[in-house]
Amino acid sequence: MVRNYKPVTWALALGINGLIVLAFFFPFKEGIKEYDLSFLPLLNAIMNGATFIFLLLALVAIKQNKITRHRNFIFAAFSCTSIFLLSYLLYHFTTPSTKFGGDGVISYIYYFILITHIILAIITVPLALISIGRGLNMEVSLHKKITRYTMPVWLYVSLTGVIVYLMIAPYYK
16 A cells, blocks of 8 residues: 655755754753763764664665665664654754864865755655665655665755764863
């Protein structure tokens, strides 16, 4: 039975990206200062790294025509991404942004990675959701068409999430 995942896909894509944008403009909550959330950026990096590994394993599995294994690794990657997202939103709704302290060439590299990471992360949300929906419906040809773009973009976003963390970690208070 083919299910129509389009309404859920677009509602989630718009809602998730809307929350992320809101997190940048939401005033820092003084009342939440009592909680130490300084561990969340590291958790975010770990979840991004796990997502990257699960995506690579999913890619290997599908190349070996191991569909169930592929699906399980995709679900694991999506789960890690979901934990990342919740952690990311909690941190950015409660904690002021950290400024990158490097200068010179390294700052250009950092901001290039950060900007491409952010732009592609926005695109990844609907791509991943559509890809998963098509995969669940076993719409193989449509699934292959979109995952041709989804997989490399999602891999880039998860890897650069770790790189951004490693580059900015020395500047966390």
